[in-house]
Amino acid sequence: MKMTTAQALIKFLNQQFIEFEGNENRMFKGISTIYGHGNVLGLGQALEENPGDLEVYQGRNEQGMAHAATAFAKQNRRRQLIACASSVGPGSANMITAAATASTNQIPLLLLPGDTFASRQPDPVLQQVEQLHDHTLTTNDAFRPVSKYWDRISRPEQLMTAMINAMRVLTNPADTGAVTVSLPQDVQGEAYDFPEYFFKKRVHRVKRLEPDQTEVDEAVNIIKLKKKPFIVCGGGVRYSEAGEVLATLAEQFQIPWAETQAGKSSLANTHPLNLGGLGVTGNAAGNELARQADVVIGIGTRFSDFTTASKQLFQQESVDFVTINISEYHAGKFDATKIVADAKEGIKSLADSLEEAGYKSSYNGEIEAAQQQWKEELNRLYETEFYTEGFAPEIAGHLDEELEEYRDVLNSSLTQTAVLGKINHSVENDAIVVGAAGSLPGDMQRMWISKQPGTYHMEYGYSCMGYEIAGALGAKMAEPNKEVYAMVGDGSYLMLHSELVTSIQENKKINVMLFDNVGFGCINNLQMGNGQRSFGTEFRKRNPQTGKLDGELHKIDFAKSAEAYGAKTYKVYTMEQLEEALIDAKKQAVSTLIDMKVLPKTMTGDYASWWHVGVAETSGNSAVQEAYLDKEKQLESARKY
Structure with missing residues (x-):
C-alpha cells in the first residue's frame, strides 16, 4: 500500500x-x-x-x-x-x-x-x-x-x-x-x-503481573515478626485500581497507611486507617507513625526524597522494608524484600499469606490518637485568619511591617490555608483538583480531603511549574462530566497558562484557582528557612536607589488578562467574595478564573520532616552557617542510600 x-x-x-x-x-x-x-x-x-x-x-x-x-x-x-x-x-x-x-x-x-x-x-x-x-x-x-x-x-x-x-x-x-x-x-x-x-x-x-509466591513468603516472614507495620500508598495503587484491596488488607491486619502525592485519592481520605500525606509535604499523623514503624510496606511507590524525607523519616532502629511494585527497579529500593507484581495482585497474595500466618499488628490506640490530633490541627489551619495584632504566620520569615505591606498592596487579608479549606468544602465530591508546583502541593497533600477515588491529580514527580492549567485541560478531556479545578500559584500561572485558551476553544470548562502572593513563595520560604535573606524570589520592581530587585511589589490583575481570553473571571479579597465566586463558577459553561490575593507565609509549615537541600558550607552570614551545621546534623540520622 x-x-x-x-x-x-x-x-x-x-x-x-x-x-x-x-x-x-x-x-x-x-x-x-x-x-x-x-x-x-x-x-x-x-x-x-x-x-x-x-x-x-x-x-x-x-x-x-x-x-x-x-x-x-x-x-x-x-x-x-x-x-x-x-x-x-x-x-x-x-x-x-x-x-x-x-x-x-x-x-x-x-x-x-x-x-x-x-x-x-x-x-x-x-x-x-x-x-x-x-x-x-x-x-x-x-x-x-x-x-x-x-x-x-x-x-x-x-x-x-x-x-x-x-x-x-x-x-x-x-x-x-x-x-x-x-x-x-x-x-x-x-x-x-x-x-x-x-x-x-x-x-x-495490559496484564496484571502475578506475584511469585516465594517472594510473598519472604515478605511475610519479615512482617510477621513486626509489631508496627506501616504502608506507603504510591501511584501504582491508583493505576492498578487497588484502593479497595488495600483498605481490606489494612482493616484485616490493623495497618495504617499514608499516601504519596501520586497515591492520594486511591481511596477516600475519610477512611479511619488513612493517615493522609507522608514525608516532607506530609502531615503530623503520617510522619509520627512512620517514625515508629518497624516495617515499612511500600506499594507502588518509587520512594522519592519527599516521600522519605530524604531517607531520614523512618527512624525505628530495626525497621525493615517490604515492597510491592510492578517495576523491579523501584521494588529494590531501600534494599527491600521485594514482591515484583501488580499492586492489586500483590496485595491480595500478601493478605492471604498473612492470614495463614495468623498475623495482627500491635497498635493500641496510636492510630486513633494521631488521627484526632491531626484533625484538630487541620481545623485550626482552616480557621486561620489575619489579625493586625497577634497574628503569627505559619512560616516565619517576614517582619510585621512587611506583612502589612503585602496586606496593603494586595488589599487582602486572606490566608492560604483558610482559602484552601473553603475551596475543599465548596467543590463537588467528585471534582478533580490538579496541581504541580510551589507551596500548594504541600498544603494540598496535608489539607485536601479527597472524598472519592481518582479526584486528586498532582504532578509531583517532576513538580513542573506550568503543568497545572494544561493538566486541568487534560483531566477535563479525560472526564468531561466532572468539574476540574487547577490549583496554581501566580508564579506557575505566569510561566505557562496558554492552554486556558485551548480549553475555551474546545468548550472544555476548567476552573483556575489562582493563589496570588506576589512571588515564588515556596522558594522564598526555602531560601529564608536556610538562613538567607529574601533575594530574587518576591515579585518586586528594581529599586533605582539600590539597583536591586528590592523595590515596590509588582501587582498584576490576573482576572483582567483571563477575561480577555474569554474566561469568566472573579476578583477575590475576602472569604465572602470567595464563597460567592465558587458558587457562581459552578453555574458557568465557560472556563473560569478566580483571582485570589493571599498573604505570603500563610501556607502550611512542615511536620516533623526534613528535606536535604544544598546549603553553602562557607558564608559570611551566621544564619547560613547555622543552617549548614543543622543540615550536617540531620544527615547523621539519614540513610546513606
Whole structure:
C-alpha cells in the first residue's frame, strides 16, 4: 500500500487498541498539534486528508499541549493517550520539559517532533542547530535523556520497527514514559509501499503481573515478626485500581497507611486507617507513625526524597522494608524484600499469606490518637485568619511591617490555608483538583480531603511549574462530566497558562484557582528557612536607589488578562467574595478564573520532616552557617542510600 510516511503513521495509530480486563478501547483519542514548516505539509497533510478516528487539537504552546496529553493519560490510568506533534526546532525543544515530566511520572506520552531534512539538501534549514563536530545532531537529540524510547525515521521503511517498539514502551506499566519518534520533514512526505500487515488491528493487552509466591513468603516472614507495620500508598495503587484491596488488607491486619502525592485519592481520605500525606509535604499523623514503624510496606511507590524525607523519616532502629511494585527497579529500593507484581495482585497474595500466618499488628490506640490530633490541627489551619495584632504566620520569615505591606498592596487579608479549606468544602465530591508546583502541593497533600477515588491529580514527580492549567485541560478531556479545578500559584500561572485558551476553544470548562502572593513563595520560604535573606524570589520592581530587585511589589490583575481570553473571571479579597465566586463558577459553561490575593507565609509549615537541600558550607552570614551545621546534623540520622 503506497503512501507517505506521515499517512502510514496516522493509519497505524488508528489501528492501535488497549485492552484491560476485557475492556477494549482505542489507544489514541487524538493528536494535539502546533504546525510549522517541519510538519504542516507532512503530518498536517495526512491529518487533513484522512485522520481516521483521531481528533485533532490545536495547542497554544508545545509544552502545554504535551502536559495536557500527559494529564489525559494519567487521569485515564494510562489506558488512553493523545499524541503530540510539533515542527522542527523551537517547537520540538518546547516539548522536552513535558517529555521529562511524563517519563519521571511514568506516564505514556507519544511525541512526534518534526526534524531537519534527512537529505541535508537545504542545510542549514530554518531553525536548525548546526553542530560542527557531529552533523547528525539536531534539537531532537535533546529528547534522548528524557525519553523511555527514542528513534529517528531517516527512511520511510524505518517507521514500521520504530512504531512497533514505541507501542511496546507506551503499554509497559513497569517502565513507560515519553516516547519520541523524530520525523524529518522531507521523509514525512516521502512515499513507500507499506505492507498491509503493518496496518492490522493491534490489541495491546495490559496484564496484571502475578506475584511469585516465594517472594510473598519472604515478605511475610519479615512482617510477621513486626509489631508496627506501616504502608506507603504510591501511584501504582491508583493505576492498578487497588484502593479497595488495600483498605481490606489494612482493616484485616490493623495497618495504617499514608499516601504519596501520586497515591492520594486511591481511596477516600475519610477512611479511619488513612493517615493522609507522608514525608516532607506530609502531615503530623503520617510522619509520627512512620517514625515508629518497624516495617515499612511500600506499594507502588518509587520512594522519592519527599516521600522519605530524604531517607531520614523512618527512624525505628530495626525497621525493615517490604515492597510491592510492578517495576523491579523501584521494588529494590531501600534494599527491600521485594514482591515484583501488580499492586492489586500483590496485595491480595500478601493478605492471604498473612492470614495463614495468623498475623495482627500491635497498635493500641496510636492510630486513633494521631488521627484526632491531626484533625484538630487541620481545623485550626482552616480557621486561620489575619489579625493586625497577634497574628503569627505559619512560616516565619517576614517582619510585621512587611506583612502589612503585602496586606496593603494586595488589599487582602486572606490566608492560604483558610482559602484552601473553603475551596475543599465548596467543590463537588467528585471534582478533580490538579496541581504541580510551589507551596500548594504541600498544603494540598496535608489539607485536601479527597472524598472519592481518582479526584486528586498532582504532578509531583517532576513538580513542573506550568503543568497545572494544561493538566486541568487534560483531566477535563479525560472526564468531561466532572468539574476540574487547577490549583496554581501566580508564579506557575505566569510561566505557562496558554492552554486556558485551548480549553475555551474546545468548550472544555476548567476552573483556575489562582493563589496570588506576589512571588515564588515556596522558594522564598526555602531560601529564608536556610538562613538567607529574601533575594530574587518576591515579585518586586528594581529599586533605582539600590539597583536591586528590592523595590515596590509588582501587582498584576490576573482576572483582567483571563477575561480577555474569554474566561469568566472573579476578583477575590475576602472569604465572602470567595464563597460567592465558587458558587457562581459552578453555574458557568465557560472556563473560569478566580483571582485570589493571599498573604505570603500563610501556607502550611512542615511536620516533623526534613528535606536535604544544598546549603553553602562557607558564608559570611551566621544564619547560613547555622543552617549548614543543622543540615550536617540531620544527615547523621539519614540513610546513606
